[in-house]
Amino acid sequence: MSTTERPRILVVGGGYVGLYAARRILKKMRYGEATVTVVDPRSYMTYQPFLPEAAAGSISPRHVVVPLRRVLPKAEVLTGRVTTIDQDRKVATIAPLVGEAYELPFDYLVIAMGAVSRTFPIPGLAEQGIGMKGVEEAIGLRNHVLEQLDKADSTTDEEVRRKALTFVFVGGGFAGAETIGEVEDMARDAAKYYSSVSREDMRFILVDAADKILPEVGPKLGTYGKEHLEARGVEVYLSTSMDSCVDGHVVLKNGLEVDSNTIVWTAGVKPNPVLSRFGLPLGPRGHVDTQATLQVQGTDYIWAAGDNAQVPDVAARKAGVENAWCPPNAQHALRQARVLGDNVISGMRGFPQKEYAHANKGAVAGLGLHKGVAMIVMGKVKIKLKGRLAWYMHRSYHGFAMPTWNRKIRVFADWTLAMFLKREVVSLGAIETPREEFYEAAKPAPKVAQSAEAQLPPATRQKSEEKAKAS
Structure with a gap:
């Protein structure tokens, strides 16, 4: 970390908004005008719309993440967490991966911490649930599902087999519907290589508290998505929720009870709870309250955008929709980041701020290979x-929205190879405990109660002792 007299722009979070805002600032900034510092617990940004495809093996997990230091070579990138912010002193407390926490002064602040999974106090959820917010979870889900097929194929216990082949997904938004669609596709392909496991042996269940799935694409396409999943053998239960899942015993509000080793939680997100420690004005759901310029209410040196911000939807309000807020999606995050970066430069130079206004262009969702829904908005x-056409739209949009040409090319290369090569269905569950086998080989042998010689029969031991004395 450098020490400089130049003004410091501190970007808290290296996700979609943090990465693009920092890139925009560095692009517009004059040489030596300021120092840009990005702080995030991870050294990479994850493109979350591709997590379902990474979980299904359609994209290599390495290709859905962007290394921050490589993309932001002119910025300071600190791997750690911002735990507190003192606005009076303009100082942030940084907790690095190792070592003691320290204070970092700043002149301008960008809050881009994103969101975390929204959970409820459901018995068993913390122990049994699998989230879908990070690439680690996507890899873990893929390995876990394939391990369940291994278990089912190698056991004669019908109860163990049934529990292994039952997959429960809670949440019917984009994340839930796309993930169950992709994972079901993968499991269907993988079953071809097992002698005693078929798709008919598996049970996929999708649960949502709302009365429809995929609300982002409208009721008609949401209904189509539901009917499409049901035609593939997925059980969809709407207007219900999960009461408990202790030890994998899932109890739904509608009375259904099943045993499952796989419980995937995608029931929405909430702003990062650490925001409550920053002393910033928050909305009713914990988002940072911002103006249309993305400046935090009551400040002229702090900006926020993305999933952790409550940003007025100027375009919707002009169209007559009262109290409209920008939804938390990649479409808004990318455009907000650009406006935010420009406004930070303007604020630093004393120029007026620009309002963020963007009319919704629609939404796209993939439901597995060659399957999807899309709603494209062109004016009115x-x-x-x-x-298939919607699926092409989904891949095209997100493929080109992926940050950096390096990652764009790698993603399109993955898709191109998949046209000619079969999907990989190998489980690498041991990757989560890579040292276990080496530890077993290298750990000291257990001590025995007596030496090997002491365990010999008395007569044999006596002859051995006499022979030793004679020599």
């Missing part, structure tokens, strides 16, 4: 697509 016209 909404074009609704489904099936």
Whole structure:
């Protein structure tokens, strides 16, 4: 970490908004005008819309993450957490991966911490649930599902087999519907290589408290998505929720009870709870309250955007929608980051701020290979697509939205190879405990109660002792 007299722009969070805002600032900034410091617990940014495909093996997990230090070579990148912010002194407390916490002064502050999984105090959820917010969880889910097929194929216990082949997904938004669609596709392909496991042996269950799935694409396409999943053998239960899942025994509000080793939780997100320690004005759901310029209410040196911000939707309000806020999606995050970066430069130079205004362009979702839904907004016209064409729209949009050409090319290369090569269905569950086998080989042998010689029969031991004395 450098010490400099130049003003410091501190970007808290290296996700979609943090990465793009920092890039924009560095691009617009004059040489030596300021120091840009990005702080995040991870040294990479994750493109979350691709997590379902990473979980299904359609994209290499390494290709859905972007290394911050490589993309931001002119910025300071600190791997750690911002635990507190003192606005009076303009000082942030940094907790690094190792070592003592320290204070870091700043002149301008960007809050881009994103969101975390929204959970509820459901018995067993913390112990049994699998989230889908990070690439680690996507890799873990893939390995876990394939391990369940291994278990089912190698056991004669029908109860163990049934529990292994039952997969429960809670949450029917983009994350839930896309993940169950991709994972079901992968499991269907993988079953071809097992002698005693078929798709008919598996049970996929999707649960949502709302009365529809995929609300982002509208009711008609949401209904199509539900019917499409059901046609593939997925049980969809709406207007219900999960009461408990202790030891994998899932109890739903509608009375259904099943045993499952796989419980995937995608029931929405909430702003990072650490925001409550920063002394910033928060909205009713914990988002940082911002103006249309993305400046935090009541400040002129702090900006916020993305999933952790409550940003007025100027375009919707002009269209007559009262109290409209920008939804937390990649479409808004990318554009907000650009405006935020420009406004930080303007604020540093004393120029006026620009309001963020963007009309919704629609939404796309993939439900497995060659399957998807899309709603494209062109002015007042909404074009609704489904099936293979919608899937192409989904891949095209997110493929080009992926940060950096390096990662774009790698993602498209993965998709191109998949057209000619079969999907990999190998489980690498041991990757989560890579040292276990070496530890077993290297650990000291257990001590025995007596030496090997002491365990010999008395007569043999006596002859051995006499022979030793004679020599």
